[in-house]
Amino acid sequence: xxxxxxxxxxxxxxxxxxxxxxxxxxxxxxxxxxxxxxxxxxxxxxxxxxxxxxxxxxxxxxxxxxxxxxxxxxxxxxxxxxxxxxxxxxxxxxxxxxxxxxxxxxxxxxxxxxxxxxxxxxxxxxxxxxxxxxxxxxxxxxxxxxxxxxxxxxxxxxxxxxxxxxxxxxxxxxxxxxxxxxxxxxxxxxxxxxxxxxxxxxxxxxxxxxxxxxxxxxxxxxxxxxxxxxxxxxxx
Numbered sequence: 208x209x210x211x212x213x214x215x216x217x218x219x220x221x222x223x224x225x226x227x228x229x230x231x232x233x234x235x236x237x238x239x240x241x242x243x244x245x246x247x248x249x250x251x252x253x254x255x256x257x258x259x260x261x262x263x264x265x266x267x268x269x270x271x272x273x274x275x276x277x278x279x280x281x282x283x284x285x286x287x288x289x290x291x292x293x294x295x296x297x298x299x300x301x302x303x304x305x306x307x308x309x310x311x312x313x314x315x316x317x318x319x320x321x322x323x324x325x326x327x328x329x330x331x332x333x334x335x336x337x338x339x340x341x342x343x344x345x346x347x348x349x350x351x352x353x354x355x356x357x358x359x360x361x362x363x364x365x366x367x368x369x370x371x372x373x374x375x376x377x378x379x380x381x382x383x384x385x386x387x388x389x390x391x392x393x394x395x396x397x398x399x400x401x402x403x404x405x406x407x408x409x410x411x412x413x414x415x416x417x418x419x420x421x422x423x424x425x426x427x428x429x430x431x432x433x434x435x436x437x438x439x440x441x442x443x
Contacts, residue, residue: 215294215380216286217387220277223315237273239293240284244269247370252434253404256427257339259324259331267320272298272306272368274315280304280367283387285380294375297384298368302397305360306343306367334428342425342436347400350421350438359400363442364392366401385415389441398442404434417441 248254258264276282276298285295324332351359422437
């Protein structure tokens with residue numbers, strides 16, 4: 208593993224095989240990104256809720272996140288140039304895009320995921336459709352939108368997911384992955400926003416210039432706990 212003073216390359220994956228990246232190893236960078244997400248979110252409340260506590264659904268869910276971001280948003284990864292591996296990911300969605308908001312994203316695993324959810328756990332599938340997805344699209348508008356018709360995320364840069372491999376946490380990698388979206392938003396004169404359930408990190412986000420615009424309680428799927436989903440915004 209790299210030394211604490213190591214530098215990390217931030218690059219965008221623009222195809223599903225990751226062949227465009229310099230230093231690309233035989234294995235796909237997209238697959239490495241999926242592995243980082245699985246490792247980083249193995250104890251996360253929301254990540255556990257997404258799969259209803261079912262371990263066999265975790266890889267399918269994270270694969271959908273990565274593939275959907277590549278075709279519908281911007282997937283940035285942090286590379287450790289010494290170890291030549293992906294150590295962090297950021298799923299950014301620029302203006303006129305949002306997570307799972309178009310047919311291309313649906314075709315990259317989302318359709319299969321929802322079919323599987325409906326087959327193995329109808330209650331979990333209902334939670335996705337009636338609670339999770341409406342909350343993700345609505346809570347940001349509730350606290351940041353000017354009116355009911357506005358889709359705030361579609362007008363600004365939104366961060367759906369941010370992850371760093373546990374072995375590499377505390378090295379400033381998250382800040383680099385956030386900054387790549389912030390810089391583009393600033394150049395376009397728009398804001399950056401995201402939702403988080405991690406109340407322990409809110410003070411860190413505020414230190415980075417984010418404002419906690421408000422939060423809603425999100426009930427969990429059957430048998431699992433709910434959580435507070437905070438809306439963070441920068442650039443207003």
